[in-house]
Amino acid sequence: MPDDQPPPYPRRILVLFAHPTQERSEVIAPMARAAANLPGVTVVDLYGRYPGFAIDVDREQAHLRTHDAVVFLHPLYWYSTPSILKEWQDLVLEHGFAYGSSGTALHGKVFFSALSAGGPEAAYCAAGYNHFTIRELLQPLEQTASLCGMFYLPPFALFGARTAVEDGRLEGHLQAWVRLLTALRDDRLDLEAAQRLPVLNGALDTVDREG
Amino acid sequence: MGGVLVQAFIYLCAAVVAVPIAKRLGLGSVLGYLIAGIVIGPVLGVVGAETAEIQHFAELGVVMMLFLVGLELEPRLLWDMRARLLGLGGLQVGLTVLVIAAAGFVLGVSWSIALAAGLILSLSSTAIVLQTLSEKGLVKTSGGQSSFAVLLFQDIAVIPMLALLPLLAIPELTGLADHGASNATEHHHLSLVDGLSGWTYALVVLGAVAMVVLGGHFLSRPLFRFIAASGLREIFTAAALLLVIGIALLMTLVDLSPALGTFLAGVVLANSEFRHELESDIEPFKGLLLGLFFITVGAGIDFAILMQSPGTLLGLTVGLIAAKALILFALARLFRLERGGDWLFTLGLAQAGEFGFVLLAFSVQAHVLPVDLAKTLSLVVALSMLLTPALFILYERWILPGLERTAKLPPDTIDEQGTVVIAGVGRFGQIVNRLLVASGVRTVVLDHAAAQIDILRKLGIKSWFGDATRPDLLHAAGMDAAAVLVVAIDDRERAVDLVAYARRRYPKVKILARAFDVNHLYLLKKAGADVAIRELFDASLNLGAEALRTLGVHPFKVEKMTRAFRLHDAQGLDEMYELWDLDPDLSRNRALLARVREHGGSLQEAMAAERMDLHDRTERGWTPPPKDYTSALQGEAPADEASSQTRHDIRHD
Numbered sequence: 001m002p003d004d005q006p007p008p009y010p011r012r013i014l015v016l017f018a019h020p021t022q023e024r025s026e027v028i029a030p031m032a033r034a035a036a037n038l039p040g041v042t043v044v045d046l047y048g049r050y051p052g053f054a055i056d057v058d059r060e061q062a063h064l065r066t067h068d069a070v071v072f073l074h075p076l077y078w079y080s081t082p083s084i085l086k087e088w089q090d091l092v093l094e095h096g097f098a099y100g101s102s103g104t105a106l107h108g109k110v111f112f113s114a115l116s117a118g119g120p121e122a123a124y125c126a127a128g129y130n131h132f133t134i135r136e137l138l139q140p141l142e143q144t145a146s147l148c149g150m151f152y153l154p155p156f157a158l159f160g161a162r163t164a165v166e167d168g169r170l171e172g173h174l175q176a177w178v179r180l181l182t183a184l185r186d187d188r189l190d191l192e193a194a195q196r197l198p199v200l201n202g203a204l205d206t207v208d209r210e211g
Numbered sequence: 212m213g214g215v216l217v218q219a220f221i222y223l224c225a226a227v228v229a230v231p232i233a234k235r236l237g238l239g240s241v242l243g244y245l246i247a248g249i250v251i252g253p254v255l256g257v258v259g260a261e262t263a264e265i266q267h268f269a270e271l272g273v274v275m276m277l278f279l280v281g282l283e284l285e286p287r288l289l290w291d292m293r294a295r296l297l298g299l300g301g302l303q304v305g306l307t308v309l310v311i312a313a314a315g316f317v318l319g320v321s322w323s324i325a326l327a328a329g330l331i332l333s334l335s336s337t338a339i340v341l342q343t344l345s346e347k348g349l350v351k352t353s354g355g356q357s358s359f360a361v362l363l364f365q366d367i368a369v370i371p372m373l374a375l376l377p378l379l380a381i382p383e384l385t386g387l388a389d390h391g392a393s394n395a396t397e398h399h400h401l402s403l404v405d406g407l408s409g410w411t412y413a414l415v416v417l418g419a420v421a422m423v424v425l426g427g428h429f430l431s432r433p434l435f436r437f438i439a440a441s442g443l444r445e446i447f448t449a450a451a452l453l454l455v456i457g458i459a460l461l462m463t464l465v466d467l468s469p470a471l472g473t474f475l476a477g478v479v480l481a482n483s484e485f486r487h488e489l490e491s492d493i494e495p496f497k498g499l500l501l502g503l504f505f506i507t508v509g510a511g512i513d514f515a516i517l518m519q520s521p522g523t524l525l526g527l528t529v530g531l532i533a534a535k536a537l538i539l540f541a542l543a544r545l546f547r548l549e550r551g552g553d554w555l556f557t558l559g560l561a562q563a564g565e566f567g568f569v570l571l572a573f574s575v576q577a578h579v580l581p582v583d584l585a586k587t588l589s590l591v592v593a594l595s596m597l598l599t600p601a602l603f604i605l606y607e608r609w610i611l612p613g614l615e616r617t618a619k620l621p622p623d624t625i626d627e628q629g630t631v632v633i634a635g636v637g638r639f640g641q642i643v644n645r646l647l648v649a650s651g652v653r654t655v656v657l658d659h660a661a662a663q664i665d666i667l668r669k670l671g672i673k674s675w676f677g678d679a680t681r682p683d684l685l686h687a688a689g690m691d692a693a694a695v696l697v698v699a700i701d702d703r704e705r706a707v708d709l710v711a712y713a714r715r716r717y718p719k720v721k722i723l724a725r726a727f728d729v730n731h732l733y734l735l736k737k738a739g740a741d742v743a744i745r746e747l748f749d750a751s752l753n754l755g756a757e758a759l760r761t762l763g764v765h766p767f768k769v770e771k772m773t774r775a776f777r778l779h780d781a782q783g784l785d786e787m788y789e790l791w792d793l794d795p796d797l798s799r800n801r802a803l804l805a806r807v808r809e810h811g812g813s814l815q816e817a818m819a820a821e822r823m824d825l826h827d828r829t830e831r832g833w834t835p836p837p838k839d840y841t842s843a844l845q846g847e848a849p850a851d852e853a854s855s856q857t858r859h860d861i862r863h864d
Binding site: 054090091094095099100 | 774835837840
C-alpha cells in the first residue's frame, strides 16, 4: 500500500487525524490538509478509513512500526479525544505490541496531541471553569505514552477554536503547525526542552534549535 | 422505383464520402453536407431540378430539430430566458432589418424591396448553428444560450414576417407575374384557412395551437403508456414520428410554421417521462434529414450567377456577414455577455438562414421581390451559410486560444443532467435512488416498465421511460457528463452486457452493479464493473444476526461475529475470482469447486471449534492482558526496556 511506505526523513511522522464532521471543521481539517502537503508526514483520516469503526489492527500496527513520531490531530471532546481515537487505542495498543514484556514496538517514538479546544486559554487553569490545565486534562494520554515507552510532548493546542477564523488567528496557527512538524521531522526540535512546557505552541522559538 | 433508388444512392453516397472527410479535417458535418451537395449538384451535375422537391421533404429535418430543442427546454427554462429572448432577439432582428434596409436604400433599391431584403437577411441559420453548437458541446455555455435565445426569437418572428411581406408588394410586379402566381397557388396545396376572415382565422390558429398544447399535455402520456405496454420498440418509434409529422401537418394546414409547432410540442413534452425515449427515437431521423437539407442547399447553388458577377456577390456576402457581426457584437456588449461567449455569439449568428430561402420564395410569389434579385439573394444566403463553419473555425483557432491565454474561461453553466445514471428502478435501484436524491445528488433514472416509472413520478421521483441497454438512450440520459452509472436492471444477461458496453464507451464513468449471486457478481466484474454487490448478502446477514440475537447472544458479540463472517466471505470472494476467471464454467472448474468447499469448511470449522478463530480475529483488540501480567512487570524489567533511550516507569496497578 503506497501510503504505508515510510517517508525518507530523519523522523517519519504519522498524523492520526480524527474529526467526525470534517465539512464543519474550521481548524483541524485545514491542519490535516497542511500536514498532508508536507513531505515526510503521513496523514491518516481515521473516520475516513474506518467509517464503521472496524479498525484493522494489523494494518495500524504495521503503520506505526514504519514511523518515528505519532501525532493525534483532533478537536477536544469532553476533555479527551473523539471516540474513534479511543477505539484505536483500545484495539491497536495491544499487549505484546505496545506494552508488556515483549511489547516494545513503540519504544522511543515521539508522541503528542494536536488539538483544538472551544474554551479560552484562561479557562484551562485551577481558577478557570475547567479547573485543570490542558496538559493536566490529557494525563491519560501522557500515561498511555509513558507505558508504551514513548517520548511524550505537551499538546499543541488552539484555544477559543470556534472564533479562530473570525479573529484571524488561524493563519498564524497553521504556520506554527507546519513549522513544528518540519522541525520535528528534520530533528531540529529540542525535545528535552519541549517536554517541560505546558503547551507546545508558545515556546516554538526557544525550542526549535535552528529555525 | 429505380429513379428513387438512384437518387437515394447518389445522396447517401455523397454524404457518406464527404461528411467523414470534413469532420476529419475539422470542418464539422454541416460543411461536409454542403460540400457534398455542391459536388453532386453544380460540379458533377448528377442531381438537378428535383432538389427543390427533396428540399421540402428535407425541411422535416429542421422541424424535428426544433422538436428536440423543445424537448430539452422545460417551460421554466423558457421563462427564465425571456429577457434574452425578447431583448437580445428583438433588438438583433430589429437593428439588422434597419441596417440592411438602409444599406439597400443607399445602394439605390426601392424602400419596399430594401425592407423585404432586410427582413429576409436578418434571420440566421437555426439548423447550422444549433447543429454546430451541439457537435462542439457549446449549447450550455452562456454564448450558446444567448445564440439559442436569438434563434428562437427569429423562428417565431418568421410568422409575422410572412404576414407582413405581402404588404410590401410592388404593383409593377403584380401585373407581371400572373402566371407565376398560378404556379404559386398550385404549390400552396392544402390549407384550412384560405379565404377565412380575420377573426375566424385567428380562432382556427388558436385552436390548432391549443390542440398541440392540450393534446401534448393530457393525451400523450396515456397514449405512449399504451404503446409502451405493447413492448414493440418500432411501434414506439413510429408513434414518435407520427407525433412530429402530425403536428407539422396541422401547422401547415393553418399556415403556421411547422417548426414552431413541433417546438411547442417539444416544450410541452419536456417534462414527460418519455422524453429520453422520444429523443433517441427522433434523433437519427433528424440527423439524416437535416443532412439531406444541407445537401440540397449545396446542390441548389446557382454557380452561373456567381460566375457572372463574382465580385458583387462575394462583396454582398462578406458585407452582410460583417454588418450582422457588428450588430451582434454591439448587442453582446450591451447585454454584458461573458468573454468568449460574446465572440461565439457574434461569429455564430452572422450568416443568413434556411428560413431565408422560404421567405425568398414567398416574396417572389407575393410580388415583393423581382425573380432576379431573389436568385441573387438566395445565393448570398447560401454563401453566407457556407462560410459559417469557417467562422466557427475562426472562433476556435484564433479567439479561444487568445482568451485562454489572458484568462481562464469561466466554467460552463452547470449541466442540468444528473451526475448519477440509474438503470433500473425496481425494488433495488429505487432504494439506491432514494438515498442519492435525499443526499442532494442529481440522478437520472431509467426503467423499461412504464407502470413503474408512472408510480415513481407520482411519488415525485424524476424518472424516464426507456430501455437502459440502448446506447442512444444512455447517451440521451447524459452518460457523457455522468460520474457514476448504477446498473440495477432485473435481466441478468443484459445487465452484464450493459456494464460491458458502458465500460467500453464511457471509460471514465464509475460503474456500480447489483449482482444476483456470486457467479453474476464475477460476470459483472469481468465485464468491467468497478463495484458489484450481491443484492441479498447484507439483508441475509442482517436476518442471521437477528436470529442470533433472538437466541440470546449479546448484540455486540453478534456484531463482531457478523463482521468476521463478512471479512471471511470477502477474502474468499477475491481468492475465488482468480480461480473462476481461469474457467467460468463451475461444473468443470475443479480447482474452484474444491476451493468453494474448503472455504465453506473453514467457516464452519471456525464456528464449530468454540468459534475461536472468529473470536480471535475480532476480539483481539479488546482481549485483556494475561492475568499475571503486572506481577511479571514488577519482578524484572524487560531486557530491551533498559536499552531503550528513554527510561519510563511502567509499573501499573
